[in-house]
Amino acid sequence: METRIPMVPTPDDAALWHQGALYLADQRGLPQRAEFLRLDSAGAVAEAIRAMVVRGAPAIGVAAAYGVALAGRDAYAAAGPAWKAMVESDLERLAASRPTAVNLFWAIRRMRGLIAELDARDPFPALIEEALAIHAEDRAANRRLGDLGAELIEGPTDIITHCNAGAIATGGYGTALGVIRSAFAAGKVRRVYADETRPWMQGARLTAWELMQDGIPVTLQADGAAASLMAGGSVGWVVVGSDRIAANGDVANKIGTYGLAVLARHHGIRFMVAAPTSTVDMAMSTGAEIPIEERDPDELLGCADRRLAPDGCAARNPVFDVTPASLVDAIVTERGVVMSPTVEKMRALMGEAGSQDP
Numbered sequence: 001m002e003t004r005i006p007m008v009p010t011p012d013d014a015a016l017w018h019q020g021a022l023y024l025a026d027q028r029g030l031p032q033r034a035e036f037l038r039l040d041s042a043g044a045v046a047e048a049i050r051a052m053v054v055r056g057a058p059a060i061g062v063a064a065a066y067g068v069a070l071a072g073r074d075a076y077a078a079a080g081p082a083w084k085a086m087v088e089s090d091l092e093r094l095a096a097s098r099p100t101a102v103n104l105f106w107a108i109r110r111m112r113g114l115i116a117e118l119d120a121r122d123p124f125p126a127l128i129e130e131a132l133a134i135h136a137e138d139r140a141a142n143r144r145l146g147d148l149g150a151e152l153i154e155g156p157t158d159i160i161t162h163c164n165a166g167a168i169a170t171g172g173y174g175t176a177l178g179v180i181r182s183a184f185a186a187g188k189v190r191r192v193y194a195d196e197t198r199p200w201m202q203g204a205r206l207t208a209w210e211l212m213q214d215g216i217p218v219t220l221q222a223d224g225a226a227a228s229l230m231a232g233g234s235v236g237w238v239v240v241g242s243d244r245i246a247a248n249g250d251v252a253n254k255i256g257t258y259g260l261a262v263l264a265r266h267h268g269i270r271f272m273v274a275a276p277t278s279t280v281d282m283a284m285s286t287g288a289e290i291p292i293e294e295r296d297p298d299e300l301l302g303c304a305d306r307r308l309a310p311d312g313c314a315a316r317n318p319v320f321d322v323t324p325a326s327l328v329d330a331i332v333t334e335r336g337v338v339m340s341p342t343v344e345k346m347r348a349l350m351g352e353a354g355s356q357d358p
């Protein structure tokens with residue numbers, strides 16, 4: 001049964017492991033409705049990812065890691081020493097929850113690697129320790145890449161961001177918003193313009209909320225308003241996160257990101273992608289191979305539960321797009337910065353074998 005706990009989350013504490021369960025701030029209701037959901041099975045975590053209770057690539061990966069720990073606990077309770085045979089179906093369910101954010105598959109692969117090393121004894125202590133480590137490492141990676149990204153920004157300047165790549169979308173601190181937080185602390189940010197991000201409104205609901213909690217000046221704008229703002233000359237950088245970065249530096253991110261990159265290049269504005277290396281997928285040679293999630297057209301045909309489009313109207317709802325590497329000025333990770341990405345530079349970042357394992 002679903003347990004909801006009215007509790008005001010802060011952006012940096014939107015996922016908590018507490019007394020044997022995962023507590024996730026339900027991002028669908030924020031900022032108006034602040035509630036945590038208590039999840040105590042892998043199936044519940046998979047459903048929370050599918051239903052967008054938790055969203056944002058690194059946060060999805062962190063939640064999935066806790067989900068694998070819960071799967072191990074349940075499998076051992078049901079089957080004792082034969083637990084490994086039971087855990088696989090839960091791992092598959094987690095992997096099927098959303099297709100684009102590679103952090104999901106990265107986290108499951110890392111947990112699977114640990115499972116392979118374990119014996120027939122209770123796996124839960126080792127699995128939960130690994131999930132907590134994934135969570136803590138993501139938070140630390142974001143702090144590091146936030147500082148590295150901020151170093152690139154000469155301020156004070158205005159910045160445009162798209163969707164929500166903040167603390168709540170990650171293990172903590174945020175990727176794009178991590179860069180913005182660090183740059184603001186260094187006196188380099190005049191104002192952030194947050195695209196509202198149709199149809200889920202992550203910018204309006206989450207980015208505006210996070211930045212306001214941090215005291216960073218933020219102005220919300222319609223997604224279509226970026227071009228005229230750029231033409232005004234106050235914007236120095238577009239800073240976004242990513243769901244998956246291909247081996248050649250092509251970047252999948254929230255639908256509309258590609259358009260922003262084209263506009264930025266036209267106006268001589270620089271374009272930064274901030275993401276941990278768990279978002280880099282060296283198995284995808286280009287962005288054309290990245291699976292792009294298509295969601296229910298109904299999300300687009302109305303707004304806030306109100307139907308807007310005429311009955312019978314067709315709609316397409318791809319929720320990510322791919323920005324070619326040629327439009328990206330900088331990919332900023334915790335391992336370092338790649339300027340004007342190419343496959344050679346991405347290989348150098350990720351190591352000889354192109355490994356994305358930490």
Ligand code: MRU
Nearest residue numbers: 055056057163165169241242254
């Ligand atoms: O559909 P969402 O809300 O999960 O999409 C999220 C994004 O596109 C983010 O920009 C991306 O995951 C980076 S989050 C640090």
